[in-house]
Amino acid sequence: METKELLKKYGFVMIIGLALLIFVGVYIADSAGKRETYIDTKQVDGRYVLYSVDGQDYFADDLYDTLYQGAGSTTEVKALGHNVIDKAVKATSDMEQYAASYAAYLLQYYDEPTILNYLRQEGYHSLDDLQDMYLYSLKQGEFISDYYTSHYDEYVKDVAETEDPRIISHILVKLADVEETTDEEGNTIHIAHPTEEESKKIEEILKELETREFSDVAAQYSDDGSAANGGKLGLVTKTNASKYVKEFADTSLALKPGEMSEVITTTYGYHIILAEEATTEDLLADSDFLQQIDTAHPEAFTTALKEAADAQGVKIYSEDLLAALTPSTTESEAN
C-alpha cells in the first residue's frame, strides 16, 4: 500500500492518536513539574487553590505575603542563587561524585522527615533532590570562590593581612614521657624525657632534613596521620591556630613563610614545623578562611549574585529581593 493510501485510510486515526499523545504528554509533564501531593487538586485560572473558606478560594500567591515574615527575602535570594549559579557554574564529575556520596551519607544517618524538611527549606521537594541540593552547595562554593579570586583586593586582601595565613607542615616524633609543668611566668610548658630510641630518631630526622625535601622526610618518619600527605596540615591563621596546642600554634605563627622551626616539645612529643607561603588558591580552598571573609564582608555573596544575575539578563521584579541584594549604605561605607 502506498503512503498516500495509508494516510488516506489511517490519517484520521493517526491525528486523533497524536492529539491524545500530546494531551497525555502535557498532563504528565505538568504533573511532574508541579507538586505531586495535591489532594483533590483544584485550579482556578491556572492557579492552584490551597484551601477554601465557605467556597471562597485562596491561592499560594495570596498566602506568600502572609508567610513572608518567616524567611521571605532569604527564600528569594536562595531561589535567585539556584537560577543564576546553576548557569554560572558547570558541575564537574568530581562534584557530582562527591554530591552523590554525601547524599548517600545523609540518607544513612538522618531520618527522612528531617532531610525532607531541610530540602524544602532549600527550595527542593523530594528526597530524590538531595544529591542536587548538595551539588548546588558545591557550585555555590565554587561560585563565591571564583568571585573572591577575581575581586582579591576588595574581599580577600584585608582578611589575609589580618589573619597572616600560612601553610603548615610538621614532622612528629611521639614521646612516651612528656612532663607538663609551668615556667616562671605561670605558662604551661612541656619537657621531653626521650628514650634513647626517640632521641636517635629525632637526630636522624634533623640530619635527613639537611639534604632532603621536608615532605619526603615527613612521609618517611612522622608519627602523625599527616605523614601520608607529606606532613601537610593546611592553612593556619591567627583565628584558627587555636585549634592546635599552644606551643604548636605559637611556633606556627612565629615562623615566616619558608622557615623551618627548631625541635619543639608539646604534649604529643617532638615537632619540627615548616611554614610555607599560602597562595590565593590555598586561602579560598579553606572553609575556615572563606568563613572569615564572609564575616568580614557579609554583603559579598549577594553582591556577587546580583552582578552575575545582571550579566545573565535576569529580571528582578521583587523590591524586597532587590533590597536584599543591595548592600546597605552603612555597610558600603563601613567597607
Place this chain on the structure above:
Amino acid sequence: MRKFMIALLVLLLAGCSSNAAKGAQVSDPTQVIFEGNGKKYTKEDLYYTLLSYDYPSALLYDMVYKCAVSEKADLSAYDEEIDSTIEFYKMYYGMTDFAEYGGEETFRRLLAASHFLEDKKKAFAEADLATYLENDVPVLAKLAYFDDEEAAQKAHDMIKEGSTFEMAVLENGYDTQVTETIYLDSNETLPLQVKEFFHTAEAGLSPVITSITQTTDSSGNTIDTARYYLIDLISKDVNDFKDGYLSIKTELIEDNDAIKKIFADHEIVFYDQETMDKMKSAYEGMFD
C-alpha cells in the same frame, strides 16, 4: 475532509490545554519575583519553601481573617486601634515597610484577625455565661489572709477608721494581693471554710475577720496552719459585676480553642496536601 477538520480541532484543543496548564498562573506580573534563564519564579513557586519554615501561626491567623471576611464582620471597626498599633511600631521599632510581616497590608490583616478573635472570645464567654455561673458561683468580694491575728485585727481597725481595704492589707498583711471576683465551686485554692462563709453570709455588710485554724483544701486534705481571712463581701448578684466577670472568663479562653470554635462554623476545605499537613501537625484537632 470533515474527519480531518474534527481531528485538527482535537489537536488544537490539546495544544490549548497545554498552554493553559503552563503559563496562566503568572499572567499577573506582580506575582513574579524574578525571571531569568528561561524560568519565571512566582510567589506560588516560592510559597512552598516559605511553608517549610515553622511559621504556621501566620497561616492560622490568616484563616481567622478569612473567616471574618466570610462572616462579613465589620473589620473597619478595628481601624482606629490598628492605626495606633501601626504608629506604635513605626515610632518605637522604627518599622517603615513592615517587610518582616509581609508588608503593612498583611500586618494590618493579622491585627484585624487578632481583634476579631478577641471579640469572638467575648461572644463565646457571654454565650457560656449560664454554664460558667453554674460551675463557678462567683461573688464579688475583697479577700486577703494573714498569718497572725494581731495583723489581721490592725488591718480591720484601719478599714473601720476609713482606710481602703487595699491599703490596710498592704500595711499589715503578708498577702498583699487583694482578690475581687471569687469563684466558689470551681476555686481549688480557697479553703472550704471560706467558701462556706461566702455561701451563708450576707453581702454588703462591713468587712469581717474569719479566723480559720484548720483548713481543708479542695482535695479534702486538712491543713493545720492558722490563717485569718479579712473579707469584704460586696455582692453575690452577678449582674453587679458581670462585665468584669466576663472579661476574666474571656481572658481564660485559649486562642486556639476560640479559633477551633470559629472554624467549626465555617467550611474549610484543603486542596493542598502540604498546607494541610503543616496545619494539622501544628494544630492537632483544630481541623477535625
